[in-house]
Amino acid sequence: MRERSHERRIGFVGIGNLGESMVLNLLERGWEVSVLDRVANRLDRVRAAGAAVASDLSDIKDHDIICLAVPDDDAVTQIALGPSGLLGHMQPHQSLVVHSTILPTTAQLLAEQFGAAGVAFLDAPVSGGAHRARRGELTLMVGATKEALAAMASLFSEVATDVIHLGEPGAGSATKLANQLMMFSALAGAHEALSLAAAYGVAETDALKAFSTSTGDTWVGRNWGFFDDVAAEYNRTGTPVTDRPWSKDLAEAVMAARSAEVGVPFAALLTQLLPGLVEEHARHATFTHLTKGATDE
Template structure:
């Protein structure tokens, strides 16, 4: 097992790959907090306005002490790790903020550890506004001493950093969160459909449940996903890469890997994306 070097400081070079809906505001929070930041995105225009060095490819981050990834999926994370694997200095750490499968996280952690490198699956929750404010929640999977080494970096983007367990645990908790959240979203959508069929406006229902047992994060933040869908449209993000599609299929895949029956997740994966996109296209129910 590799020896973990000292805690990272702002004199260390920090790399960040992926400047999308969450990656850009996370990078802004890191730059604002004084990190020596270098960034890469396939679309160089996304780096505009960032107080950071823009590089031409992920391989150009090989001399960074910490490399954070906020890219769409397992394939993208794996590709970047493969590009960096032979170039990174022993002791360097890769932080996967992407929502990936627990099995992928465990495999990559083992692969990097064999090379004297570190890997943490550190998916985030909270949305773009909290990312910019540096107040996300991080679910971390990996070695505790490795997490403590990079905690100053995570503290710049998050108010809460929860060590969920060994490699893959952070990814598993993120998928569990997504299943809970999207199950609630589907339930609220259908509840509003039911009330609407009896001529009850959405806001009346939301006001009523605000002090009732049906209250949830979804009802408190109704309209959140309409705004997220609009941001994805503006960025040109394919529907298959949006969390209400991609993350739910990841839940199904992770459950299948461990033979866990999740009938609700299977149903949600098949239809929820269409509901979210249809609502956003129709102007959030107006």
């Protein structure tokens, strides 16, 4: 294990599929991490690896950096702004980092509120999936001031191989939702394409092999089976279907577009079609692939 070259402590809220891998990576790299999750058994692995388990937000409110990887806007807002939330307790030397996929307007609101209190706020959703998170090889899409981002350099360099500064808070969330829309558009197309090939007797694996060296090549095709694994993990942790990225993130993309008065008719269609396709395929999957690829928390 690498020796710790700094004295900062991290409070990490949300130990789900992605959060667990991020915390395990940070612990191995010598960070001192306190963890909090509403589902107690999600903390078992990180506790065994050396994380301190917090009983509530009051146990982490004085940590230098507090990271959130909770499911949605409601959870983020409650933790940040609720009656016992972080806003009333954090000090100007602290930073709040939101890795959750949230609406750009939510990120802007939080940045305004915490900025008024002198607390650095970073809108920093991730892409890469649990395997890359475990290796510290995520992509971070960051909306923050340059000063706030610079202060996170030692942390982000151990979480991600690509840290992309996209602008002020809200820009990270907007880019993450746009990324999800591109990926899930390809995923829906892949399901339909494979169904078409199967109708003419072509095996799924053979069609995918053909796509991989053709103009139909996509990340989802090269990592087919990734979402089966993710769905299985969500089943293990009891994550509702409505909180899974192929449901929640697409719905948020439509909401963000509506707020910005941008037409996204294909995204609206995907919200109706894709969740069923992903869940049905996962239920009937007969193989599991380890992948290198990317999605949310």
